[in-house]
Amino acid sequence: MDVGDPVSQGMIYDAQGADEIIVVDIEASRDQRLVDTRIINKMITKCRLPIAAGGGIRNVEDACRCFSEGADKIVVNTHAILNQKLIGSLAKEFGNQSVVVSVDVKKKPDGTYGVYVFSGMQYVEEDLTTLLRRVVDSGAGEVVVTCIDREGTLQGFDVDLYRTIRNLVSVPLIASGGAGCYDHMVDLFRETDCDACTVGKMLFLRDYDIVRIKAYLKGEHVIVRDA
Numbered sequence: 001m002d003v004g005d006p007v008s009q010g011m012i013y014d015a016q017g018a019d020e021i022i023v024v025d026i027e028a029s030r031d032q033r034l035v036d037t038r039i040i041n042k043m044i045t046k047c048r049l050p051i052a053a054g055g056g057i058r059n060v061e062d063a064c065r066c067f068s069e070g071a072d073k074i075v076v077n078t079h080a081i082l083n084q085k086l087i088g089s090l091a092k093e094f095g096n097q098s099v100v101v102s103v104d105v106k107k108k109p110d111g112t113y114g115v116y117v118f119s120g121m122q123y124v125e126e127d128l129t130t131l132l133r134r135v136v137d138s139g140a141g142e143v144v145v146t147c148i149d150r151e152g153t154l155q156g157f158d159v160d161l162y163r164t165i166r167n168l169v170s171v172p173l174i175a176s177g178g179a180g181c182y183d184h185m186v187d188l189f190r191e192t193d194c195d196a197c198t199v200g201k202m203l204f205l206r207d208y209d210i211v212r213i214k215a216y217l218k219g220e221h222v223i224v225r226d227a
Contacts, residue, residue: 010046010047011047020049020050021050022051022198023053026119028056029118034057045070050072051073052100053071053074054066054075057076057080073099073142075144076101078117078118080135081115081117081131082117082124087138091141096141099141100143102143102176103135104148107149107161115127115128115131120148132168136171142174145174150177151176154206156179157175157184158178159192162175163192173195174195174197175197185213186217
């Protein structure tokens with residue numbers, strides 16, 4: 001679904017006081033290409049807030065292209081999971097604080113969670129607990145965990161998932177997938193101790209903005225970063 005120009009949307013969220021913008025081309029790895037770094041460059045000239053960029057990053061050279069266009073952080077998913085040495089190489093070159101690892105998961109029939117790569121198209125045999133520990137030990141500065149089952153549904157975060165994995169991730173843990181209203185975020189922060197959450201479709205398709213979201217969270221005694 002096309003909901004607008006990414007640069008224009010970024011300017012809006014910047015003006016509203018978002019903490020950070022994550023720009024990810026979710027089809028890049030599957031198509032064997034890198035995210036269009038020109039978008040990052042255009043966005044960095046219009047926005048003041050940090051920008052994390054990802055999509056198709058396979059090596060240090062790909063990451064360099066993102067940083068050279070102005071990205072503050074890189075987001076790696078498929079190739080970081082399939083290539084166990086990539087995270088360490090990126091952290092050594094750019095610093096742990098610049099490397100965000102994204103992990104996509106889906107609930108299996110037995111109630112456990114499986115890890116997927118290539119935009120949820122390929123199952124990974126490594127179990128979630130082992131993978132998360134490896135990701136952090138390898139040098140990830142932050143971890144984004146996306147629940148594929150909740151992504152785009154606007155039905156709320158999978159609180160059980162984040163409560164389960166919170167103790168496995170010693171670096172900032174970001175929840176992704178399912179935000180649909182204010183109370184979904186309140187429940188997440190109260191029940192899981194996640195450090196942050198991503199918001200996408202809720203902003204695109206419903207009458208919400210960053211200013212009102214932060215005001216609501218403050219009213220519910222959830223700590224938020226001031227603009």
